[in-house]
Amino acid sequence: MAPIVLYDFDASFPCTLVRIVARLIGVELKTVKLKDVVKEMATPEMTQKNPQRTIPLLEDNGLIIAESRAIAMYLISKYAKDDSLYPRDPQKRVLVDQRLFFDFDVYGAMANVWRSVMSGKPPDHTCVQKVNGGLETWNRILEGRQWLAGDNVTLADYSACLVVTTTQIIPKTDFNPYKYKNVAEWISRIESSSQKYVEEVKVFREATRPILEKVK
Numbered sequence: 001m002a003p004i005v006l007y008d009f010d011a012s013f014p015c016t017l018v019r020i021v022a023r024l025i026g027v028e029l030k031t032v033k034l035k036d037v038v039k040e041m042a043t044p045e046m047t048q049k050n051p052q053r054t055i056p057l058l059e060d061n062g063l064i065i066a067e068s069r070a071i072a073m074y075l076i077s078k079y080a081k082d083d084s085l086y087p088r089d090p091q092k093r094v095l096v097d098q099r100l101f102f103d104f105d106v107y108g109a110m111a112n113v114w115r116s117v118m119s120g121k122p123p124d125h126t127c128v129q130k131v132n133g134g135l136e137t138w139n140r141i142l143e144g145r146q147w148l149a150g151d152n153v154t155l156a157d158y159s160a161c162l163v164v165t166t167t168q169i170i171p172k173t174d175f176n177p178y179k180y181k182n183v184a185e186w187i188s189r190i191e192s193s194s195q196k197y198v199e200e201v202k203v204f205r206e207a208t209r210p211i212l213e214k215v216k
Helices: 013-025 037-041 044-049 068-079 090-118 125-141 155-169 181-193 195-215
Strands: 004-008 029-033 057-060 063-066
Touching (some): 013 155, 068 155, 155 195
C-alpha cells in the first residue's frame, strides 16, 4: 500500500494539528517538508492537486484532502482503533463538530492578527475582540467540565488548545489565556494527556521562533 503523504510545514498551526492526530492514533505519515509554501503550492502539479494552494495537504491512495480539521476527521474515522477522539454516535459527534466550527472561527481571527503583526501593521481590533471573546467562551464552556465535548479528550480539545497556545506566542499582543481559571486548568490537562501533543507543540514553537524574532 502506498504511504500516506502529508505536505507539511513545521511552523504551520494546521499542519501541527494533523501531525498530532496522526501520532495519537498511530498512523505513520510520509511528510514532504516545504520550504517556500506559497511558491511550492502554486506549481501546476500542486495546484491541480489542491486548487486552494493551502497546507496541510494529505494524499492517501489517490484521495487528496485539504483543510486540517477535515484531514484529522478522516484519519481518525478511517485509522483510529476507537472513536474516542471523534465519536461515531451522531449525538456525541455533533458536540465535537460544534466546538470545531467555533474553534475555526476563532482561529480565523487569530490568523488575521498573526498576519497583521507579521507585516508590521497593528492588528484589527475586531479580530482581537473575537479572539478574546473566544477565550472567554471556552472558559464558560469549561465551567464544571473537564473537556470541551463529552467526558473525554477529543479532537475538539486538541484543535482549540492549539489555537490558545498560538495566541501566547504572537508578538506585540496581550492575549493571556491563563487569566481564565478554567482554560488554564484545561490546558494543563491536555498537556498531561499526551506527550505526543507536547512534543509536536514544541516543534511548532521552535519552527516559529526565527520568524517571530524578526518581528520582535
